Amino acid sequence: MSAQSVLMEETGGRAGQELNTRALHADARRESLRLLALLSPSLLLVFAIVIVPIGWLFWLSLFDETGALSAANYARFFEQGSYIKTFVTTFKVAFIVTGACVLLGYPLAYMLSQLPRRAASICLIFVILPFWTSVLVRTYAWLVILQRKGLINSWLMDLGVISQPLSLANNLSGVVIGMTHILLPFLVLPLYASMKTIDTDCLRAGMNLGAGPTATFRQIFFPLSLPSLASGVVIVFVLCLGFFVTPALMGGGKVIMWAMRMEQTTSLYSNWGAGAALGVVLLVVTLALLGLFQWLLGARATGVWSSR
Amino acid sequence: MILSIAPSALPISMRRIEKRFGSVAVLRDLNLDVEAGEFLTLLGPSGSGKTTLLMILAGFVRANAGSIKVGAEEIITTPPHKRNIGMVFQNYALFPHMNVFHNIAFPLKQRGVAPAETAERVEKALELVKLQGLGERRVDQLSGGQRQRVALARAIVFEPRIVLMDEPLSALDKGLREHMQIELRALHRRLGMTTVYVTHDQREAITMSDRIAVMNGGRIEQLDRPETLYATPRTRFVAGFIGESNFVPVECRNGSVWYEDRRIHTAAPAPSSGQHLMVVRPEKLRLLANAEPASGVNVLDATLSDVIYQGDSFVCYAVLRDGRQLTLRDYCRSDVLAKMPAPGQPVRLGLDAQDTILVAAD
Amino acid sequence: MSEDVGLPISHRQRLWLYALGGLVLLFLIAPSIIIVIMSFSDSTLLQFPPQQWSLRWYQTYFQSLEWRDATIVSVKVAVMTVLVATPLGTAAAYAINRGTLRFNGTINALLTASLIVPVILIGIGTFFLYARIGLNNTLTGLVIAHTVQALPLVVLTVLSGLRSYDMNQERVARSLGAGRIAAFWQVTMPQIRFSIVSGALFAFITSFDEVVVSLFISGGETTTLTRRMFNALRDQIDPTIAAISTCLIVLSIILLSIAQVFGRRQ
Numbered sequence: 052m053s054a055q056s057v058l059m060e061e062t063g064g065r066a067g068q069e070l071n072t073r074a075l076h077a078d079a080r081r082e083s084l085r086l087l088a089l090l091s092p093s094l095l096l097v098f099a100i101v102i103v104p105i106g107w108l109f110w111l112s113l114f115d116e117t118g119a120l121s122a123a124n125y126a127r128f129f130e131q132g133s134y135i136k137t138f139v140t141t142f143k144v145a146f147i148v149t150g151a152c153v154l155l156g157y158p159l160a161y162m163l164s165q166l167p168r169r170a171a172s173i174c175l176i177f178v179i180l181p182f183w184t185s186v187l188v189r190t191y192a193w194l195v196i197l198q199r200k201g202l203i204n205s206w207l208m209d210l211g212v213i214s215q216p217l218s219l220a221n222n223l224s225g226v227v228i229g230m231t232h233i234l235l236p237f238l239v240l241p242l243y244a245s246m247k248t249i250d251t252d253c254l255r256a257g258m259n260l261g262a263g264p265t266a267t268f269r270q271i272f273f274p275l276s277l278p279s280l281a282s283g284v285v286i287v288f289v290l291c292l293g294f295f296v297t298p299a300l301m302g303g304g305k306v307i308m309w310a311m312r313m314e315q316t317t318s319l320y321s322n323w324g325a326g327a328a329l330g331v332v333l334l335v336v337t338l339a340l341l342g343l344f345q346w347l348l349g350a351r352a353t354g355v356w357s358s359r
Numbered sequence: 360m361i362l363s364i365a366p367s368a369l370p371i372s373m374r375r376i377e378k379r380f381g382s383v384a385v386l387r388d389l390n391l392d393v394e395a396g397e398f399l400t401l402l403g404p405s406g407s408g409k410t411t412l413l414m415i416l417a418g419f420v421r422a423n424a425g426s427i428k429v430g431a432e433e434i435i436t437t438p439p440h441k442r443n444i445g446m447v448f449q450n451y452a453l454f455p456h457m458n459v460f461h462n463i464a465f466p467l468k469q470r471g472v473a474p475a476e477t478a479e480r481v482e483k484a485l486e487l488v489k490l491q492g493l494g495e496r497r498v499d500q501l502s503g504g505q506r507q508r509v510a511l512a513r514a515i516v517f518e519p520r521i522v523l524m525d526e527p528l529s530a531l532d533k534g535l536r537e538h539m540q541i542e543l544r545a546l547h548r549r550l551g552m553t554t555v556y557v558t559h560d561q562r563e564a565i566t567m568s569d570r571i572a573v574m575n576g577g578r579i580e581q582l583d584r585p586e587t588l589y590a591t592p593r594t595r596f597v598a599g600f601i602g603e604s605n606f607v608p609v610e611c612r613n614g615s616v617w618y619e620d621r622r623i624h625t626a627a628p629a630p631s632s633g634q635h636l637m638v639v640r641p642e643k644l645r646l647l648a649n650a651e652p653a654s655g656v657n658v659l660d661a662t663l664s665d666v667i668y669q670g671d672s673f674v675c676y677a678v679l680r681d682g683r684q685l686t687l688r689d690y691c692r693s694d695v696l697a698k699m700p701a702p703g704q705p706v707r708l709g710l711d712a713q714d715t716i717l718v719a720a721d
Numbered sequence: 722m723s724e725d726v727g728l729p730i731s732h733r734q735r736l737w738l739y740a741l742g743g744l745v746l747l748f749l750i751a752p753s754i755i756i757v758i759m760s761f762s763d764s765t766l767l768q769f770p771p772q773q774w775s776l777r778w779y780q781t782y783f784q785s786l787e788w789r790d791a792t793i794v795s796v797k798v799a800v801m802t803v804l805v806a807t808p809l810g811t812a813a814a815y816a817i818n819r820g821t822l823r824f825n826g827t828i829n830a831l832l833t834a835s836l837i838v839p840v841i842l843i844g845i846g847t848f849f850l851y852a853r854i855g856l857n858n859t860l861t862g863l864v865i866a867h868t869v870q871a872l873p874l875v876v877l878t879v880l881s882g883l884r885s886y887d888m889n890q891e892r893v894a895r896s897l898g899a900g901r902i903a904a905f906w907q908v909t910m911p912q913i914r915f916s917i918v919s920g921a922l923f924a925f926i927t928s929f930d931e932v933v934v935s936l937f938i939s940g941g942e943t944t945t946l947t948r949r950m951f952n953a954l955r956d957q958i959d960p961t962i963a964a965i966s967t968c969l970i971v972l973s974i975i976l977l978s979i980a981q982v983f984g985r986r987q
Contacts, residue, residue, distance in 0.1 A: 069424035070375050071435050078436045079421055082821070089816040093809045093832060093872055100869040101834050104846025155745045162742030165735070177746045183973045184753060185930035187950050188966040192752030194958055195759065195767050202755065202769045235749060293839025295933050300954050310841035310933075317845050318937075330842040337839060419892050439895040440904070446896040452889040456911045465907075469898035517898065 105334065108327035115324060124328035134312070141309040144226060144298070145291035151231040152287050156238040157280065163239075164246035175243070182236035190297050193229040194220055197301075221303025229297040234290055238283035245279035246272075278348065285344040289337050309333055368396040368553045369430040369520045371416070376425035378411055378577075385411050386422070387577045394569075396551045398544070402564040403574035404600070409557045410525060412574070416555060417446050417523055429520060440469070445514030445522040445552075449529055451506045453498045459485075459509050460494035466517040484512040487546065504535050511543075515550065524556045528563065540566050561601050565589070573597050591627075595718045598638040605639040605685045607659070608720060616717065619680070623657050624712035634720045641688040643714040646675070647707040648698065657715055659708045661685060663700050677706055753970050760963035767960055778964035787949065788965070794939075795929055795946040798860060802867040802928035807921045809868070810875025815905075817876070818883040833873040840933045843869075848937035858940045866934050871924035878923060882916025915983040922976045929972070 115123040128134045159178075163171050181189060196202045197219035204216040219225055249272060257267040295310035302308070307315075309329065317326035371393040378386040386408045393399045401409035414420035416427065418439035427435045434442055445466075454462050463484055467477045485491055488508035493501075501509065507527060514522055528536045528543075544567050547554055558564050564571050565585040572582045573596070581588060581597045592598035595606065609618045611630045616623040616637075623637065647658065661677035664684070668691070675687040687708060689695060700706055755769060760778055762771030782788050813832060817825060835843060847866050848857060856862030886909065894904040910917075932947045939945045946965070953959050 069377060070426045071433075072424045074436050075421060075424060082421070086816040086819055086822055089812040090822075090828060093813040093876070094828065096809070096865065096869050097831055097834055097872065100847055100850070100866060101838060101843060102831075104850040105838070105842060107849065108842075108846055155748065158738060158741045159745040162738050165738075174742075174746060177750045179977065180970075180973065181749050181753060183926055183977055185932070185947065185966075185969050185973075187930070187932055187947055187954070188756065188969050189752055191950070191954060191958075191962055191966055192756045194954070195963070196752060196755060198958065200766065205768070232748065232752065235745075289837075293841055295841050296951070300951070310839065313841050313845060314936075317848075323849070326845060330839075330845060333839050334842055337837065341837065417892075417896055419895075438900075439892070440898050440900050442896070443898075444896055446893055448889045448893055450887065450889060452887060452893040454890060454894075454908055465894065465899075466897035469903065513893075513897065523896075 105330070108323075109331050111323050112325075112327035112331050116322075124324045125332070127325060128328070128332070133307075137307050137309060137312045140223075140306060141292060144223070144230065144306070144308060145288050147227050148230045148234060148291050149284055149288045151227065152235050152238045153280070153284060155231070156235055156242060156283070160239050160242040160246055161276075163243045164249070178236050178239050178243075181232070182240070186233055186296050189233055190229050190300050193225065193232065194301060197225050197228065220301055221305065223302075223306050225301040225303070226298045226306050226308075229301050230291060230294060233297060234287045237290060238280075238287050241286075242276065242279050242283050246276050249275045281347070282344065285340060289340055292337060293333055367518055367520055368551050370395040370397075371521060371553060371555070372426075372428045373412075373416070374426040374428075376412070376415060376427070377423045378408070378415065378420070379423050385577050386415075389425070389577070389579060391572060391579060391582070393553055393555060395553055398547050398554045398556065398567060398569045400556045400558060400564040400568040400571045401574055402558060402561060402571050402600070404559060407574040408577040409559075409574045413523055413525055413555060413557050416521075417444055418442050443517075443519050443521075445517070445519035447507075447510045447514045447522070447524040447527045449526045451510040451527075451530075453506055453509055453513075455498050457498070458494065459490070459496045459498065459501070462498065462509055463494075463513045463516050465513065470517060480516055481512075484516040487515070487549075488512045489542075503531050504539065507531065507539060511546070515552065519552065521553045521555065524554065526558050527556075529558070529560075536563075543567060565601070571601075573600060575600075591716055592638060592718060595636055595638075595721055598636075598716070598718055603641050603686065605641065605644075605683075607637040607639060607679070607683060607685075609635050609637045609717065611635055611717075618657075618659070621658065623715060624655055625715045625717060626713040627717075629717065635717045636720045638716040638718055639685060639710060640714065641674070641686040643710055644685065644687040645689070645709045646687065646695065646698070646700075647709040655712045657710045657712060659685070659710070661706055661708055663702050663704055663706045665702055666699065675706075677708060756963050757967045757970060759960070760967040762960070762963075765960055767958065767963070778960050781961045782964045782968075785961070788946075788961070790942070791944050791946040791949040794860070794863075794943055798863045798867060798945065799925045799928040801860070801864045802871055803921050803924045805864060806868045806871040806875050806924040807917060810872050810920060810924075811879050811917055813872070814876045814879035814883060818880060818888075832876050835869050836873045840870075844934040844937040847934055851938055857938050858943050860943055862938050863935065863943060863945065866938055867928035867931055868924075870931060870934065871927040874923040874927060875920035878920035879913065879916050882913040882919075886913055918983050919980045922980045926973060926976055930969070 112124050113120060113122075115121040128138070163174055163178075166174065194201075198204075199216045199218065199220075201220070203219060204213075207213045208216065219228070253275070254267055254271055257271045258264070262270060293310050294308065295314065298306050298308040299311050299314070302311070310333075313326050313329045313333070316322045316329065371391075373389065373391040376386050376389040376391075378384070389408075389412065391412075401412060403409045411420055415422045415425075418434075418437065422435065425435060426433060429442075454465065457465070460481055463481045464477050467480060472480070481494065482491075485494060488511050490505060490508050490512065493505070498506065498509070507530075510527070514524075528539050531539060540563060556564075556567065565588075568585055570582060570584055571588055573580045573588065575596045581593045583591075588597060588601055592601065592604075598604045598606075607618060609616050609623055611617075611632050611634075614629055614631050616625060616629045616635070618637065647656075659679060661679045663675060663677050665676045667674045667676075670691070672688055672690050673696075675689075677685050677687065679685060685708065759767055759769055759771060761774050761776065762768065763773035763775040763777065764771060816822070817829060817832075822828065843866075847862075851857040851862050856865070890912070891904050891909050894908040895901070899907060930947065931945075932951055935945045935948045936951060939948050950962055950965060953962060
């Protein structure tokens with residue numbers, strides 16, 4: 052047979068070197084370069100607009116006003132009361148807003164996941180439309196609704212519930228309401244998507260085994276939805292930390308959050324070092340929270356979360 | 360006839376193909392020759408490297424080393440669209456945004472064939488796969504079998520030198536699959552293109568192929584005609600993968616073969632020494648009458664444990680002295696059935712020397 | 722037993738859930754509806770429901786040169802962002818989908834970086850960079866900055882389209898004689914075009930609605946609509962903005978509907 056005769060001939064002539072490796076290697080390289088060429092415009096843009104300026108700001112934050120290398124820009128955060136107050140406010144708002152998003156978002160996502168397909172997709176429009184409406188438009192709407200002579204106050208006064216208008220806008224409550232409204236879809240959409248994938252057979256099996264609806268929910272559905280709830284919480288919290296538009300417009304100058312502080316230090320006082328330092332810490336906190344979550348999610352795979 | 364035949368068929372010669380994914384070697388020093396106009400099947404379990412080899416042949420996967428020659432031309436670094444190889448995928452990969460006609464005309468359009476000739480050739484190809492008049496159908500209006508035929512027509516309409524098929528029938532139900540096996544075979548006879556076919560179904564491979572390359576762990580274990588593969592498997596893997604087999608351990612001493620204290624006769628010269636396995640096909644095994652058998656028949660003493668009647672045939676399960684179970688299959692002839700011992704009784708099983716195959720124990 | 726096909730829990734037992742969910746949905750949608758209604762009010766006081774109806778705020782919007790210029794700038798920037806981000810993002814998604822490059826993880830992280838990095842930081846950073854290279858207050862600068870914001874959305878949308886597309890089709894096209902580019906245009910592109918259109922729409926909305934970065938890098942003749950709105954809102958609650966907001970809401974509805982229609986066809 053020809054195959055065998057050739058085989059023997061080849062075995063006899065083998066010198067250990069492989070055939071065409073160089074040509075194949077070059078071919079593989081060309082292919083990689085082609086793919087890289089497809090990627091490079093995007094990568095270059097992101098590198099130039101995101102990475103380079105942030106690196107630059109980081110560098111700036113290491114020098115004080117006289118141009119000497121110092122940690123003054125960071126030390127300031129612990130020394131000046133106004134900075135500490137900003138951080139406290141920011142975290143306070145972030146906690147309240149995240150909590151509100153969970154309280155409002157979880158039942159909504161749960162309801163959507165239990166509704167028939169058609170009804171759910173109609174209700175979903177109510178979540179997606181605000182999601183894709185400008186943050187400015189939504190903040191403006193809340194300003195109109197919550198202001199002194201706004202919708203809520205005039206209704207409450209007409210009903211005789213209150214005699215003096217409540218101050219709802221231009222303070223913490225306004226900021227919290229506005230931000231909750233804006234960030235709620237970030238929690239609801241992924242949570243709903245993951246709840247849809249929870250196997251109803253699992254729940255039916257639970258009920259079949261004698262668990263009541265409440266117990267089934269608590270022992271089966273809720274633990275299964277927990278990972279994506281956690282990821283929603285992290286996303287909302289992280290977005291809160293860097294939020295600018297709503298606190299700037301609805302805080303009435305009284306609620307100074309992290310991002311506003313950055314804007315003020317750089318635009319108003321042109322103190323780039325201080326502003327940059329704020330940015331660096333914000334980025335580090337953001338990445339740390341995301342990293343921590345990733346780590347927890349990894350741990351979940353080994354059963355830490357599911358064992359509860 | 361436009362779809363002309365054999366002259367365009369070319370042999371393929373693959374030499375020392377190496378493929379690694381990361382540190383995992385998928386193909387190791389693989390050599391394979393496909394003769395011009397041959398229907399060759401790569402048969403193996405999943406993970407044996409058969410699909411990878413086909414993808415390397417088509418140019419979708421790059422080997423780490425090796426040579427592929429089609430005729431005299433080296434194609435290992437030729438991009439897929441210049442290889443002139445027709446390909447049929449497992450899921451057919453028909454273009455859903457084109458109708459049947461445009462799907463089949465696609466390769467002709469790429470080659471700048473004039474519209475009139477294109478129409479004529481597509482019509483011929485449709486005729487060949489028995490889909491006359493379905494050119495205007497949308498792909499999603501076709502049945503599974505029809506899609507399969509369109510994919511086939513598309514792969515041969517441009518008269519490629521080679522046609523590759525990656526488990527093309529696995530998505531069809533059993534009846535249709537068997538029908539298509541026969542039709543594919545007939546089409547191959549008629550057009551005579553060199554065909555490399557991948558499957559994990561040994562029955563399909565045996566039905567269709569001129570030769571079968573049995574692959575395992577990134578190597579070709581044996582390359583032979585189907586009947587040779589069945590009659591004389593060279594490795595335990597091939598014996599186990601093609602057809603049903605019982606394995607009985609035997610020992611070779613000074614050129615003779617022993618099972619326990621019984622000498623085993625083989626038609627082929629026996630290996631001089633070492634542990635081997637005797638491959639016993641169920642249908643080659645016979646129930647012996649008590650009389651001493653003719654010479655050249657190997658005898659195994661066993662105890663019958665069960666008999667299962669299957670209408671036209673029956674299966675016996677017998678246990679050897681060392682506890683090893685053997686399966687025996689035979690047709691239900693009245694003389695055999697009349698002498699059938701009851702389960703629990705000792706039986707003597709006979710195997711002709713010419714059906715006694717030895718493979719290395721691994 | 723219950724009539725619910727999904728689970729043996731009756732709708733009645735869930736009434737409280739539907740009530741709560743409904744309230745949250747109301748909370749989400751009410752502000753938009755209220756703004757749309759108010760924009761047709763005749764009064765400067767933004768009462769609800771309005772006592773008198775009129776189109777005066779729309780007239781103010783369309784007749785004001787400042788608002789009109791700002792709108793034109795925003796449209797221009799958004800269109801150009803779409804034109805840049807869509808092909809770039811599609812190309813990147815295609816390369817990522819191949820998944821053969823060694824640093825795929827890093828590349829992914831880099832491309833989606835602008836979703837993770839706080840926008841305020843990008844705003845300040847971009848302003849700082851543009852100050853050195855003279856791109857502040859230019860259309861080019863805005864388009865580049867918005868492209869970076871829109872890229873991750875285009876990449877993710879097209880990538881999800883590619884993931885549900887059978888790459889064997891492109892392979893088979895190549896084996897049938899089509900070169901790389903021909904195979905992409907004739908076979909892959911027609912089948913992922915709805916994802917690409919969706920990505921383009923998202924890019925448009927992203928650019929058109931972008932506030933924070935524009936606040937830093939746009940100004941003068943290139944003041945975007947959102948920047949002008951932001952500044953106006955800092956001073957007072959101008960009812961003209963209700964009219965503009967209504968226009969923006971309608972724009973979102975239109976773009977989302979197009980995306981929906983395309984999504985369903987895919």
